[in-house]
Structures are given as C-alpha cells and as structure tokens.
Amino acid sequence: MAAAERMTVDELAGRAGLTVRTVRFYTARGLLPPPRLRGRTGLYGPAHLARLELVRELQALGLTLAAIERHLERIPAGASPEDLALQRALLSPWAPEEAEDLDRHELDRRVGRRLDDEAVMKLAALGVVEENGDGGVRVISPALLGMAAELSAMPLDALVAAHESIERHTTELAEELQRVFQDTVVRPYRERGRPPEERERLLELAVKLKPLMLQSLVGSFQRAVDRAIRRSVPGDEGAR
Helix, strand or coil: CCHHHCECHHHHHHHHCCCHHHHHHHHHHCCCCCCEEECCEEEECHHHHHHHHHHHHHHHCCCCHHHHHHHHHCCCCCCCHHHHHHHHHHHCCCCCCCCEEECHHHHHHHHCCCCCHHHHHHHHHCCCEEECCCCCEEECCHHHHHHHHHHCCCCHHHHHHHHHHHHHHHHHHHHHHHHHHHHHHHHHHHHCCCCHHHHHHHHHHHHHHHHHHHHHHHHHHHHHHHHHHHHHCCCCHHHC
16 A cells, blocks of 8 residues: 555544544545545545545535535545546635634724724625624635725715626626536546546646636726726717
8 A cells, every 4th residue: 555545534634634523524424435444543545635625625615515415426436636636626716815804903904994884884895894793804805905995985885786786797707607618628528538638738727727717807807897988988989
C-alpha cells in the first residue's frame, strides 16, 4: 500500500481541515467511503481526501447535507482523485472572498465613519452585509464594503431596485452560461467516456474560465452602460 494510502483518520482530518468527529459523521452519512482496514485501524487515501474537499466546496455553495448526499450518489464510488478534483473545479464557488462577522464598532472602523441603522439597512439592500442576529453583521463582500458605504447616501428605494435588477439579470446570465459550458464542454467529455488525456485540459479550462468570464462580464457591462448613456442623449444617432 502506497504511503499516500496510509492516512489514519486523524491525519485525514488534519489534511482536510476538519475534526475527526466530522470525518466520522460524514462516513456514517455515506458522504465518504469506508476506509481500508489494516487490523483494527482504518486507513484512508487520496480519494477520501478529494471527496472531503468536494464536500467542503458544495457546502460553500450553500448546499444542505441532504443535497450533497444526492449529488455524491451520482459520482461512482471508485472515482479517482483526479475525477473528484475536476468535479470540485466545476462546482467551486466563484466568489473568492470569505465572509466576515463584525460587530458594529468594527464595521464603523472598516468604513471609516459611524453608520446608523438606516445605513446598515442600505448595505444589506446592496447585498454587501447581512444582519447576523447578534447586533452585528456578516459582511458578504469585504472588498465592496467601503464602496457600498459611500452609496448609502442614495435613497433606499433606489438601492433596492438596483440590487434586484442586478440579481435578476445576473441569475439569468449565470444559468445560460452554465448551460453553454455543460452542452459544449462537459457533456462531450462525458460522452467520449471521460478520456484521461482530456481531464487535465478540462480542469485547466474550468480554473481559467472563472476569472476570464468575470473580466468579460465587467467589460461588457461597462460598454453596455456607455451605450445606454449615449442613447439617452438626444440627437446622438451614432449610438443607435
């Protein structure tokens, strides 16, 4: 048995950033295959670690354990670590930021001024923070916090309407892009029997696609806004 196949449950939990109790709970729920036994000792390998990493990605997307179980049921029990890594790359969240829980004092310090309840409500309307029930907030997008705080001077109705419009259209765009990627890239790969020589190329494509699509989206939106502004100027026929 290779050294990589000889992880104990303690070593596996440490590599995955989980507790031993959590690993055993996942095994009991069927999220993780049982270990190989050497005497009375359970031994785990790279495929176990890859499954745990996939579970964490699915949790980061907000899926419940029941939904994660249903997803993992569709993955062959003998799937290789490379196949699981590809699954993880295809499903991993696009938002690179970690949410933060802040009390109101720390929130004020971050934005550089005191925010009243209405200002915090406006940040929530922009989707930047959520009230966490402890008197503080969970900052969903720390990078946007300062910029969003500057927008808090705008009327709440305007912020809510703008955020709802963005959410509606970006949801439709995300679903369409997902269909395009599945139809033109993932499905042909599966229909060809998941050839190993294509796996690395697909994994690389999945990793590079996210920043490329985000940059493309920002650039396209900027150009679209410019066109909309020009169309709003009377007599500017060249923009039509």
